[in-house]
Amino acid sequence: ATVTAVSSCHLHGTAQYCEAGTAEYLISGTVTASSYTGCHLHDGQTLCLAPTGEVQIILAAETSHSITHASPTGAVTAVSSCHLHESSVYCMAGTTEYVVHVPATGTVDVPPAFTGCHVHDAETVCLAPNGDEVEISLAAEEEEHDEHDEETAGSDGVSCHFHAGVEHCTGGNGEQVKTCNKVDRDYNIGLRVGLLFVIMATSSIGVFTPIFAWKFVSPNSYVFTVLRQFGTGIIIATAFVHLFTHATLMFANECLGELAFEGTAAAILMAGLFLSFLVEYLGIRLVQWHGAKSAAANLESPGAVSKASHASPEMVNIAVLEAGVIFHSLLIGLTLVVAGDSTFITLFVVILFHQMFEGIALGTRIAALGQPRSADSAAHPHGHGLGHHGHFHEPKQSMPTTLAEELGAASDHQRVHAHAHDHSHAAHPRRPSAAEESDSTSQPSDACVKGHGVSMRRKLLLAAAFALVTPVGMAIGIGVLKNFNGNDPSTIVAIGTLDALSAGILVWVGVVEMWAHDWMLGGEMTTAGPLRTVLGMIGLVTGLTLMSLLGKWA
DSSP, X not given: OOOOOBEEEEEETTEEEEEETTEEEEEOSSOOOSOBEEEEEETTEEEEEETTEEEEEEEGGGSSOOBOOOOTTOOOOOBEEEEEETTEEEEEETTEEEEEEOOOOTTSOOOSOBEEEEEETTEEEEEOTTSOEEEEEEHHHHHHHHHHHHHHHHHHOEEEEEETTEEEEEESSSOOXXXXXXOOOOOOHHHHHHHHHHHHHHHHHHHHHHHHHTTTSOTTSHHHHHHHHHHHHHHHHIIIIIIIHHHHHHHTOGGGOOOSOTTHHHHHHHHHHHHHHHHHHHHXXXXXXXXXXXXXXXXXXXXXXXXXXXXXXXXXXXXXXXHHHHHHXXXXXXXXXXXXXXXXXXXXXXXXXXXXXXXXXXXXXXXXTXXXXXXXXXXXXXXXXXXXXXXXXXXXXXXXXXXXXXHHHHHHHHHHHHHHHHTTTOSSOOOOOHHHHHHHHHSOOHHHHHOSOOOHHHHHHHHHXXXXXXXXXXXXXXXTTTTOOTTSHHHHHHHHHHHHHHHHHHHIIIIIIIIIHHHHSSSTTTTOOHHHHHHHHHHHHHHHHHHHHHTTTO
16 A cells, blocks of 8 residues: 555654554664655655655554564554652553653652553554653563562572671672661560670780789790790781771762762771871870989989889870770671671671680780789890790890880980989999899899889779670660661761771771781790790781681672
């Protein structure tokens, strides 16, 4: 039959198609119009009249496009009563619901209807009010497809875990829907309250055991060497694998938006590192000033000066270490409680080991505070850094190997200088007798015997602070459990900042005060024998490995 006109013209990409009854025609050329009339045959070609002249039309079935107007539910020409379901647009054609594949959000108006529907390349296509083509499909087919995707994702396995109260899911075939709203969960409050005391007991065992064991086991034993180096590995792994990783995740959270400075977590870590250095440097300079002042005022009491000079730098070091540990232990208690019940037990077991290991690390350093210097290490003069007892017997002149000894040496120098100045009028000072010399070199000084004056009460208070801080964090978490939203931007910033700051503090303490000092800057491992060196290295690597492994779950 001769075609006299075509209408319902629309675009497929850059090509225009029009309809004549149930047949679809391709409009040749670049002219576009809503309809073409006066169609006629000319030299075997069908030509129609456009506003600007004649155009050729070609039956679409004769081109590379495959067109059909049959569908399982009959020919659909339009869909209406369009509305949103979450982020998808649904429309009705009679009693059948269709999904319209068009991006939509709650802030954009949904068109009330789509018209000019037709089948093209086995897909049903309709025209939006603005002339764009959109694909529609039966809603029942989409639901079956979604269910299949969910089953496939489930079979592939989705692993979800919590970081600072924020649920992170990985795995599966599809992207997980991200929500920044508070997720309501049913929490087992009684279980959390009961396990609070278990955490307290475990932390106490870890931190108090080395302090009390010090009275029964020699501080020079291989056991304490292994424990000290194990603790060093624990502190370093905690800083990098746990705290810095968590801080990076916090600042990469989608709910926080895109950061103007991507290195935020690393910059805050550097700030914690610098603050640790600054606090320790100023504290030690203060001790240095106080030691010099005491030396000048107490020329005849060098023992008192030695105690202050040695004990105070150690206390500054321990204070910096405990600050970093307490900051992140508080966060550990909070994040444990707000984790969902699905992962709570797993996370609890991991944190139980975490607290035990970290308690040992801190306890061995606290236990060594103010311990008497051993007189049996005269052949190997060396000193211990953070929380270490020191050995320094000086049968002949040598350089001080710790900052505490350097301060003591400075005070002794000022005392000797002042003494020499006061007695400069004596042409021939009295030379000590051989008996006096023998006594001075064979017997340790009062300072060596009595130690540095750090009381057991102070040690127990330092240890108790660690044992209690994680349960306090858990108690806070239980109190805010119903209102806590780990995806709230202010919460993300607060937790990320504290994590990164704590990481910086522990990097300084672990790498500088423990690792470098013990092994290279005059600490116990600097001149250790082969067996002690091997055991210390095993302890160090074991601490690094175990705490890094725990980072997989916490």
